[in-house]
Amino acid sequence: MTGGSGRRYNARTPHGGSAAVQSPLYRHVISQITQKLESGEWRSGETIPSEPRLAQQFHVSVGTIRKAIDELVAGQILVRHQGRGTFVSTHSEDHYRYHFFHIVDADGTKRFPAVELHAFRRGRADGSEAAKLGLKRGAPVIRVVNLLRLDDDPVVLDRITIAAQQFPGLTRAIFVARPGTIYHLYQERYGVSVIRAVERLRAVTADGATGKALGVRAGDPLLEIERVAYTYRDRPVELRVSQVNTGHHAYLSELGKGA
Amino acid sequence: MTGGSGRRYNARTPHGGSAAVQSPLYRHVISQITQKLESGEWRSGETIPSEPRLAQQFHVSVGTIRKAIDELVAGQILVRHQGRGTFVSTHSEDHYRYHFFHIVDADGTKRFPAVELHAFRRGRADGSEAAKLGLKRGAPVIRVVNLLRLDDDPVVLDRITIAAQQFPGLTRAIFVARPGTIYHLYQERYGVSVIRAVERLRAVTADGATGKALGVRAGDPLLEIERVAYTYRDRPVELRVSQVNTGHHAYLSELGKGA
DNA sequence: AAGTGGTCTAGACCACCAT
DNA sequence: TGGTGGTCTAGACCACTTA
Known part of the structure; x- marks a missing residue:
């Protein structure tokens, strides 16, 4: 032919x-x-x-x-x-690490944060979590709180929620001992690859506890990012609410050029 | 062959x-x-x-x-x-209109805003404007302030700076009488096509004037977006600082899937 | 019916990497 | 040296639009 x-x-x-x-x-x-x-x-x-x-x-x-x-x-x-x-693709590759981290410092440089675990608890999904993660209300979840430091300054406080069923046997020790990023852990240990995420950003005021963790006064403005991360076929994997002190940093968003 | x-x-x-x-x-x-x-x-x-x-x-x-x-x-x-x-591509096409507008309401729907001109003035570039627009300090610029309403609620206050030389003869009347978006005006009347933009987002507190325009109290948190828009060959066209009342709206950012 | 983009194939050679 | 992706070509047919 x-x-x-x-x-x-x-x-x-x-x-x-x-x-x-x-x-x-x-x-x-x-x-x-x-x-x-x-x-x-x-x-x-x-x-x-x-x-x-x-x-x-x-x-x-x-x-x-x-x-x-x-x-x-x-x-x-x-x-x-x-x-x-x-x-x-692997979440251990540099280009992928930065793909889901959008905080830059004043001159626009992206630095990778040092992560500090503040809490690791099991619980049950509330209505909002259930809706965003595609679970039933009351389904078992794991909640993690992380503090991210850039150049030693506390900049981001992450509150993470994942379905316990999707990550069987996950413990605080495993979470802390992971070598790379959290998404790398999901991928390597559970075969769950985060490939896409949707974020909604708002300005909020710091409450006492969050303010203390980020070194700002209660009532100071913080950038709140609500992220839902998805794997293949648009299956939700993780809900993450981040509060960011944007005093010396910013969230970078590029429109166009493959966006 | x-x-x-x-x-x-x-x-x-x-x-x-x-x-x-x-x-x-x-x-x-x-x-x-x-x-x-x-x-x-x-x-x-x-x-x-x-x-x-x-x-x-x-x-x-x-x-x-x-x-x-x-x-x-x-x-x-x-x-x-x-x-x-x-x-x-034209900025009058729907898909393009939304390409540079990322504010959504509570349920995630994008609605197109009604624009209200608050100021149109000529001036000279300060250091920051000059750096971001690739101009010399003191170069003639046009500054515009716009209030954007969504469902009649004031949600966004835009402060726009452009190089006067790139938009000769632009007047308040032309600006107000434009049929479509601002980028459509740049494109149709001046042949300047915005094809890309970089945005830096921060949480700030409302000052008196901005608060009044957006219907919030001074000191309330606002989302500030600093955008530099570019045309071909990465030539900067516009600097835009937006302050957004995210009480009932959010900034939507999608990571992955062609981003 | 003619013209445009959309899909699919087959095959050539180049550039790069591992061995 | 052999295998892999990267570039380029030539040509067929399908799907859609316009006249």
Whole structure:
């Protein structure tokens, strides 16, 4: 044959055919790859099969495989390395660490924070937590409070809520002893990869306890960030409410250029 | 010939050839297209030549043209419409209007604000403005203050600074009479297309005047957004400091999924 | 019916990495 | 040296819009 391929469209709708032309082939490939990631068949940090091999497995051309991988790379799910292969993104990579941390100091530099655990408790989801995490009210949850320091200054107080069922056996000791970021822990120990998050920002006033932790007076303004983090297929993983002292730092948001 | 094309690499470095392989062809195409946009040869809202025509003009294959356009579409610079053509993005399109407006109400819905002009004055750039707009201190600027209402409630107070030279003949009347958004005005009347912006968010306390405009008490917390908006080649266009009453609204930020 | 973008294929060569 | 991704080409057919 010479090159055309319209037949592929029909190859997937052989019977009846009255149905619409559905999604293009590369969407199907994306879905298949996502499933392998979801199921843990391909794990974070590992290389996935080469493009020619995938083309064989999925019975499509290399060009179609490339188009599918292109999208997953754009979404930070995969990373390509010329000459080495294509890898499943890891939260231990620098570019990914910063992807979910948006606090910068006065001159715009991002520094990575030192984390200090203030609390680790088990409890039951209230109405708001349940709604945002897709749980039933009263479902068992783990709540964590972390203080983040930048250059020794306390800047962020995180209140984290996760579903206990999704992280069986998680203890304070495990949480404290983790080598990297929290998302790296979710990923390495529980196979839960945070790939997306939605944040809502508001200005609030510090209450006594929070103010004390962040070294500001009660009533001083703080930036509050409510984040819901998601894994594949938009499944919610974590609810995190951060309060930020923006006296010497700011939240950086870039619009456009791949945003 | 059958298909290969490595020669192209050399075709662009015919003499000496000791130089590195420079950028790929599609980068060069992106640059050429960007220049046509920058110079105003292709204006916003207009269609650009078809892909086969561009391939001829630039002496590359359609595939290479497509790859270049792919990137510009991802960056919201161009918009494709199957069957109609490829168009230069306009700030009058809905998807673009919301691209630079991130305030949502309690249930997460974006509504477009009603704008009320509070001030329009000419002045000279102070040190901070000059630095952020790439001007010399004391350069002539225009300063605008706008109040944005959502469902009749005053929610955002914008203080805008632009270089007077870039917007010759701009008057209060023109500013008020514009049909669409401010960025649409920049684009339509002055050929200046805002395509990217960087925002820094902080929590501050309302001063008397701002509080009055937003219907809050002096000392209440407000979300302050400092935005620098850029056009092609990262040239700064506008400095905008917004103060937001986040009592019933929030700033929405999405991380991941093309961010 | 003609023209445009959208999808898919097949194959070439280049650049980079590991061995 | 062999394998991997990166670039580029050429050409087919599909889907959509406009006239």
